[in-house]
Amino acid sequence: MTESEVVPGHVIAAFQGEAGIPEPAGHAWDNGWRVGSVIYSRSGGVSTGWSAKLRTGLKVEGVRIARPVRSTDGRFVVAGWKASSRIVGDLSRRVDETVGVALRLADALASQPAPPDPEAADPFILADRRTWEETAPEYREIKAPVQVGHADLLASTIYHGAQVPAVTDVVPFAEPRPHGYTAALVMVDGLIAGAVDIGIVDRFRHIPDIDQLLLRAVSYRRHVNDLHPEATSHGRSHIRRVEDLLMSRLADRL
Structure with missing residues (x-):
């Protein structure tokens, strides 16, 4: 700076x-x-x-x-x-715990009003909208209620020893999304960073539509990488690795 x-x-x-x-x-x-x-x-x-x-x-x-x-x-x-x-604390690789935070946060946000219309040129807003316009055969319609959520929870949740985690900010989606989408983004961000194993998907298999939400989440990170001026090819390779892995797992389940 x-x-x-x-x-x-x-x-x-x-x-x-x-x-x-x-x-x-x-x-x-x-x-x-x-x-x-x-x-x-x-x-x-x-x-x-x-x-x-x-x-x-x-x-x-x-x-x-x-x-x-x-x-x-x-x-x-x-x-x-x-x-x-x-609040004292640091970012951590405690991804499973942060998924738990995501689910409880989504519960608390379910009744909250949506934010004002975002700036259309914002790369994160564009990425979110392009993500949910994806029509590849692997994507299925998710018939679930939508609500306010957090688009970057793993990067804004801090930990300090045995104290409960803290959330430093709430970064809204471009538009309301399903309840489990905040958790899916946490899982995908953890996988991209190499901070968690793929078994996290099975550990949170109870989240409705989790496979489809994960595909949307990794697609979102791919679109952000394509649109953001500070994105790198190194980051893109990690996103592609996770996307290929999730696609492969989905194919095995069909």
Whole structure:
């Protein structure tokens, strides 16, 4: 990061933050900055306010939620920056546990309103929509209720010793998706990262439509890789490996 990307002092003051030297907060916090007990990160577009309002009162069994910090005049975003109360923890390879978090989070989000219409040019939004437009023979229609969910939970769930996990932000889908899709994305992201074995699919076989949800999830990561300007061929090879594996397992089950 360049010096200009460090959280400005006037932003810290607007959120009534304490003075101090900003320290990198890490990927789980959108590569923001920690100053005292507050994390400052760049706003993620139109969903930032929605996520902040949601996290203000969201309760999930066995999960801590990072609460947003308001500015002196009640705003969630100041000069393109958001603020959240810090929770101690780090990203972890505890993928099975995070799938459990995903299922409980989906329960809590089932009755929540959808976020505002997203920015159509956002590569993550485009990827989500292209994913669910896939019509290859392996894909089947999923006849299930749809709801709000989390599109990047593995990268925003942190752990600290024996304490319950914490979720730093809620990143919504482009459109409502089935209940188990958040969990499927966690599983696929764990497989792509080599952080979990393929047996995780069987361990969560009870999730309705899990095979189809996994195909959509890995397709989403493929489309993100195709569209994102910072994507790499190395990342693409890992996505293809997981997609081939899931396709092969599905063929064996038919």
